[in-house]
Amino acid sequence: MPRTPLSAEDYASRVSAYVYGNVLILAALVPLHNTSVVHAGLTIIGTGLSTFVAHAFAESVGRSTRSGRPLTKMERLAELRDSVPVLTSAVIPAALVGLGALGWIDLRTALMLAEIWVVTRIAGITYIITRLRGERPNRGTLAASIGLALIAMVVVAVKLLLTH
Template identity: 80%
Template sequence: MTREPLSPEDYASRISAYVYGNILVLTALVPLNNTSVAHAGFVVIGTGISTFIAHAFAESVGRSTRSGRSLTRIEKLEELRDSVPVLTSALIPAMVVGMGGLGWIDLSTALLLAEIWVVTRIAGITYVITRLRGERPNRGTLAASITLSLVAIAIVGVKLLLTH
């Protein structure tokens, strides 16, 4: 079975979900240092699920607005599929926090590892974008990767400053 390559609109939607999900998961992780493992796990999983639902809903409303009509069932399912990267943003961090819950590593170490994982995912998306454009990664890709991760960290800082 062969699959058609993603259209720029589809991969842009997935990349948007990916970045958005990772930023919100990172925002959820940072303030969890003085909490229980169970609470930390629920916060990470809850952030992933609630952000997925909100993102899929918002994208569906936007797509309906752009098309000037109600979405078909297939289009709604496509929006859910395109929002899945939000869920994947929480998957590894939840597993790492779970390792802390099992006593395999200290919770503060688990949270730090999960935060590093998320920042690395954010930085790494520039390589995916470069490949999707049919280009080869270069020094500019690395610079964009570093810049993207720093901007994401700044956004997390602003969100935490304004909401916590």
């Protein structure tokens, strides 16, 4: 049974949250290799939560501006729901650092795995967009995913070169 596509407004908001969350979590992960496991964990959680709040707020202001009126309670709750992808960007990286805190893996490995995870999520954005449109993924979706993964790795490399 095919999925009913979300409205353009709703899926754009969710994609925006997904992209924003992943990019900011990746940016937060990169400089954490020379820090404590507690600091790394708090940074990831703090980045996820603060980005969630900022994104929900910004999207609410934008929707209110577009509609020309204050949002209803249901619309504000919808903006919170549509911002949840920001939070999901932090879950696996925080869990991996948590494994480091337990001593199951070292922090460097946890952070490397978290970075790979986030780059993979960024690459997968094309599949999410395709599914939210109610379309089936195709070869173009795969090519775009590979391209996004490569671009994400270049962005990380440039950030490392310029900031470390």
